[in-house]
Amino acid sequence: MSVYSTTPRFLAGAVCPRCEAMDRIKVYSKDDKDYRECVECGFLDELHFPGNSRELPTRVNQAKTEIDEDVVKILPINTQEN
Numbered sequence: 745m746s747v748y749s750t751t752p753r754f755l756a757g758a759v760c761p762r763c764e765a766m767d768r769i770k771v772y773s774k775d776d777k778d779y780r781e782c783v784e785c786g787f788l789d790e791l792h793f794p795g796n797s798r799e800l801p802t803r804v805n806q807a808k809t810e811i812d813e814d815v816v817k818i819l820p821i822n823t824q825e826n
């Protein structure tokens with residue numbers, strides 16, 4: 745089960761863990777998996793939201809918010825799955 749839409753969206757406030765560019769991380773779902781991708785350096789990472797292994801792109805600005813909260817804010821698309 746994926747969290748994101750198959751349509752890529754930029755994740756507001758997210759910082760790339762590789763090149764540290766802000767607001768350059770787009771997130772999307774593919775084959776029921778969630779990915780984040782940096783359009784600056786090409787960084788690509790699979791996200792795992794269920795469970796406790798949280799690989800967050802927000803480590804640098806962790807004081808702001810966690811990614812789960814960002815997802816809720818920017819993705820009013822959950823109605824698709826219900």
Ligand SMILES: [Zn+2]
Pocket residue numbers: 760761762763764765782783784785786787
């Ligand atoms: Zn990057």
